[in-house]
Amino acid sequence: MTDTPSDTDNAVPDVSVMLCFSLYSAAHAFTQLYRPLLDKLGLTYPQYLVMVTLWKRDGQNVKELGRTLFLDSSTLTPLLKRLDAGGLITRTRNPKDEREVIIRLTEKGHALKTHAADVMRCIEEAVGMDAEAIQAIKASVDTIRDKIK
């Protein structure tokens, strides 16, 4: 029996060497970074992602939003209800196909886009890397995500 300090087992990988943990903890760190900024807009981070998606293209249904964000209706429906309750969006059935629910920005929801520009600037500043370096990392991460999806 070798007596190592604090019972360390060197045959077992630490979480710190696992790529999945890097992504897990980095994603959480970003959520934390966004939180104080988004608090001012009354949004959570996933709600912000939905708003960004709608600012880009208004009038999408739940399925389309889900394809973009990799989320399904069991996550989106309650989230969208909260945005609705906050007066940022409306949810109406598509008359052409009553199965679909079309999400549309309200005036208030549209107006919030102005403040979002500040948020993005703050994030860029916090990351503090040039656009090329960021895009290179992003491309690598996307490659892995698409491989395991």
Add this chain to the structure above:
Amino acid sequence: MTDTPSDTDNAVPDVSVMLCFSLYSAAHAFTQLYRPLLDKLGLTYPQYLVMVTLWKRDGQNVKELGRTLFLDSSTLTPLLKRLDAGGLITRTRNPKDEREVIIRLTEKGHALKTHAADVMRCIEEAVGMDAEAIQAIKASVDTIRDKIK
């Protein structure tokens, strides 16, 4: 008014160009990849991270686990209670400092380590990249996480 297809606003960034979204979606993709493998062990992904940490070094308190995993007691306490209920760990106050709760693997918790090796092999195979490429990406992601922490 330019009439673009589907009301697309090109002045707004899509989530697909945001690094934070890449990390967010890649982290979720990993959780999905792990799920069927961990289901066989009766673990969730965060529970697995705790077990990996304990397999590496047994007998840590909640604070230490939290520092490693970037989680606090409000997340860890309920999670550890579930591992306790599942017979994988024990939770006992430190007699030297009654504020601390020491987490120790049970026989059953220790035994699970054997199966974990299979899990890791499956994950590596699914990612399908050489160790060097993975470590390069991991290093970049860690750099960003540490910058924004």
Add this chain to the structure above:
DNA sequence: CTCAATTAAATCGCACACAATCCATTTGCA
């Protein structure tokens, strides 16, 4: 034309995350 298969949302149950707060123990300084 009809009814079974498919599709889109919603619902339910469980397990994270995390801010805010509370409680018990320990520490440290006046």
Add this chain to the structure above:
DNA sequence: TGCAAATGGATTGTGTGCGATTTAATTGAG
């Protein structure tokens, strides 16, 4: 020594995520 500050966990409340199931609308094969 005594007591306020600090520390480690636990608790509460809100908001995701997601598997499994349900409901309603549409589609398509016979």
